[in-house]
Amino acid sequence: MPAPHLHPVAVLVLEGAKPLDVGIPAQVFTTRASMPYEVRVCGAAPGLVTGGDGLSYHVAHGLDTLAWAEIVFIPGYRFPDREDPPPAVVEALLAAHERGARLAAISTGAFALAATGLLDGRRATTHWHYTRALAAKHPLVKVDENVLFVDEGSVLTSAGAASGIDLCLHILRGDLGVAASNHAARRLVAAPYRSGGQAQYVPRSVPEALGERFAATREWALHRLDEPLTLDALAHHAAVSPRTLSRRFVEDTGYTPMQWVMRARIDLARELLERSERGIEQIANDVGLGTGANLRLHFQRILGTTPSEYRRTFAKGE
Numbered sequence: 655m656p657a658p659h660l661h662p663v664a665v666l667v668l669e670g671a672k673p674l675d676v677g678i679p680a681q682v683f684t685t686r687a688s689m690p691y692e693v694r695v696c697g698a699a700p701g702l703v704t705g706g707d708g709l710s711y712h713v714a715h716g717l718d719t720l721a722w723a724e725i726v727f728i729p730g731y732r733f734p735d736r737e738d739p740p741p742a743v744v745e746a747l748l749a750a751h752e753r754g755a756r757l758a759a760i761s762t763g764a765f766a767l768a769a770t771g772l773l774d775g776r777r778a779t780t781h782w783h784y785t786r787a788l789a790a791k792h793p794l795v796k797v798d799e800n801v802l803f804v805d806e807g808s809v810l811t812s813a814g815a816a817s818g819i820d821l822c823l824h825i826l827r828g829d830l831g832v833a834a835s836n837h838a839a840r841r842l843v844a845a846p847y848r849s850g851g852q853a854q855y856v857p858r859s860v861p862e863a864l865g866e867r868f869a870a871t872r873e874w875a876l877h878r879l880d881e882p883l884t885l886d887a888l889a890h891h892a893a894v895s896p897r898t899l900s901r902r903f904v905e906d907t908g909y910t911p912m913q914w915v916m917r918a919r920i921d922l923a924r925e926l927l928e929r930s931e932r933g934i935e936q937i938a939n940d941v942g943l944g945t946g947a948n949l950r951l952h953f954q955r956i957l958g959t960t961p962s963e964y965r966r967t968f969a970k971g972e
Contacts, residue, residue: 763780879922934950
């Protein structure tokens with residue numbers, strides 16, 4: 655049994671498992687004071703599992719771990735389009751889902767998840783190199799090759815290995831709030847948040863200087879969220895036209911510049927709600943939204959809840 659108040663997480667290692675895909679959830683969710691999770695790495699059976707890229711894994715647990723876990727991660731593995739995972743694995747995943755566990759696939763782990771039928775009729779993604787293969791092998795799955803991850807509630811999928819970090823941080827944001835997710839991102843030296851709707855890769859080359867300039871502009875904006883920020887001001891800082899900024903910004907982030915600014919303001923509001931006792935009006939002013947009514951409007955539109963409800967759920971110490 656897991657220790658009291660720890661949420662059980664299983665990392666299911668299949669034959670040919672990719673090292674980075676296995677390591678990401680194991681490291682992100684490893685038990686520490688700031689992370690109320692217990693991680694167990696398992697396989698189809700305890701013992702040696704041959705991995706990809708010249709590595710193998712000695713796992714201590716078998717499929718019974720899936721009956722224990724609240725979240726099951728399925729790392730990517732080699733040659734996912736050639737054959738389905740063992741029937742026992744498929745049955746264990748189905749049983750875990752039926753029991754209420756969330757199933758989260760990283761990269762080509764989506765093929766194992768698709769083999770259960772749980773992705774039929776739902777959106778999903780995988781590594782861009784395998785999106786067509788996933789669509790061909792599982793035609794009922796709505797494969798989206800232009801996103802980093804897809805959250806369908808009880809089943810989640812992500813693209814290539816690095817987007818597994820984005821998926822894990824997304825889960826943390828939902829479970830523990832923005833402050834905990836940002837803390838984990840800092841520990842990983844990773845971007846605190848990349849939208850699931852962000853493209854897996856930029857469709858055409860972007861000059862390096864332009865990419866650096868946009869990163870600097872986003873950083874500049876993050877330090878001025880309490881000030882008026884307009885498209886013209888962002889474009890002026892980036893030294894490009896508003897039209898160019900808008901086009902390239904969507905390619906880079908999945909959002910228009912002003913959508914990105916609004917999300918950043920809501921994220922800052924979330925962290926202030928979690929970590930401070932400031933009132934709604936003060937927080938609205940601090941994040942550049944002016945009034946509490948404006949904050950409530952955008953909070954409801956983006957997150958589907960109110961600032962007060964959010965604070966009750968995620969306030970520090972609860």
